[in-house]
Amino acid sequence: MFRSASKVMAVPVAHTLKKRALAWCGLATMIAFGASLGSCQAPSLAKNWQVPSEDVTFQGVEKRFGRRPIPAELHFPKNGTGKLPLIITQHGSTRDGGRILNGQGRTDELSARLVKQGTDAGFAVAVLDAFEGTGIRPSDKKKFPQAHRYVAQLRTKLAAHPRIDATNMFLTGFSFGGGTALKHLDARYIADTPGWRAVAVAEPSCGMFSEPVTAPFPVLIIKGGESHYPPAPCELYRDLLRAAGSQVSYVLIPTANHFFSENGRIVDGVAVNGCSDNPVIRAPNGKLRFADGTPTDPATVRSKCITNRAGAGKSREHLDFAIQKIIEFFQDARRAGG
Numbered sequence: 539m540f541r542s543a544s545k546v547m548a549v550p551v552a553h554t555l556k557k558r559a560l561a562w563c564g565l566a567t568m569i570a571f572g573a574s575l576g577s578c579q580a581p582s583l584a585k586n587w588q589v590p591s592e593d594v595t596f597q598g599v600e601k602r603f604g605r606r607p608i609p610a611e612l613h614f615p616k617n618g619t620g621k622l623p624l625i626i627t628q629h630g631s632t633r634d635g636g637r638i639l640n641g642q643g644r645t646d647e648l649s650a651r652l653v654k655q656g657t658d659a660g661f662a663v664a665v666l667d668a669f670e671g672t673g674i675r676p677s678d679k680k681k682f683p684q685a686h687r688y689v690a691q692l693r694t695k696l697a698a699h700p701r702i703d704a705t706n707m708f709l710t711g712f713s714f715g716g717g718t719a720l721k722h723l724d725a726r727y728i729a730d731t732p733g734w735r736a737v738a739v740a741e742p743s744c745g746m747f748s749e750p751v752t753a754p755f756p757v758l759i760i761k762g763g764e765s766h767y768p769p770a771p772c773e774l775y776r777d778l779l780r781a782a783g784s785q786v787s788y789v790l791i792p793t794a795n796h797f798f799s800e801n802g803r804i805v806d807g808v809a810v811n812g813c814s815d816n817p818v819i820r821a822p823n824g825k826l827r828f829a830d831g832t833p834t835d836p837a838t839v840r841s842k843c844i845t846n847r848a849g850a851g852k853s854r855e856h857l858d859f860a861i862q863k864i865i866e867f868f869q870d871a872r873r874a875g876g
Contacts (some may be wrong), residue, residue: 609643630713641665762794807848
């Protein structure tokens with residue numbers, strides 16, 4: 539098990555994003571009129587990273603919001619030819635990383651950097667916005683859509699894309715997006731086709747997870763040792779998955795917080811971390827129980843597992859390291875798959 543990580547500084551990537559955004563808006567104009575970077579309509583990730591892209595917006599369907607358009611953009615390597623391996627990345631609850639489709643959607647910082655690093659490594663990278671048009675805020679944990687259904691619908695769409703290798707499709711996500719990705723290990727969805735070559739998740743809460751099954755693809759879980767979502771429930775889930783016959787890799791970055799930063803601190807907010815010592819397990823029939831075997835129900839889970847103990851601090855010294863591990867994991871899985 540990985541127990542230490544050198545500080546792979548994320549500053550150069552973040553600095554590049556900020557510098558390009560300033561150049562796009564016109565720094566002199568911003569200074570003259572007192573405008574902030576946040577008030578500027580920065581260009582989309584494709585323009586920031588100067589990579590070709592395509593609008594792959596689709597009609598998403600799930601229970602909470604019904605049928606609606608889901609903004610999605612597919613990014614390609616600059617010199618990519620032939621059919622390409624695909625990474626689909628699902629944002630977390632805070633879409634603070636940049637825009638897609640010239641402002642029609644947003645994503646988080648991990649996905650924003652993954653567009654650059656993934657395409658540099660030869661992958662096509664698809665980014666979707668599961669929240670656009672809903673008015674959802676990061677604190678609205680009880681209102682989040684069933685984004686795993688959007689991911690599956692986008693996967694089906696892109697499997698038929700002429701530039702995508704449908705035998706090499708990968709899934710990742712951060713925080714809420716990581717939990718979304720882990721739902722693809724649920725017995726109800728794991729046999730869906732086309733399938734995943736591998737799944738890698740960054741900082742899921744693991745406060746609730748599906749009954750462990752034998753996954754037909756390898757899984758990577760990356761956690762920060764100082765996260766307000768403690769590593770313990772993810773380590774339990776890892777162990778249960780392994781006991782069920784799944785191939786699970788685990789990376790712990792001891793001094794990183796939820797955002798893979800060194801400047802983490804606990805703040806008032808909303809987080810699903812109240813059941814870290816006794817996480818909730820979801821059976822294939824939808825019934826819930828705590829890890830100690832005690833039956834429970836959705837109302838009890840909401841009251842016990844949602845807390846006001848949130849996290850802050852986004853210096854992100856370890857974020858590029860986490861992304862590097864995700865890409866390397868996918869590369870290894872692709873080579874192993876032939």
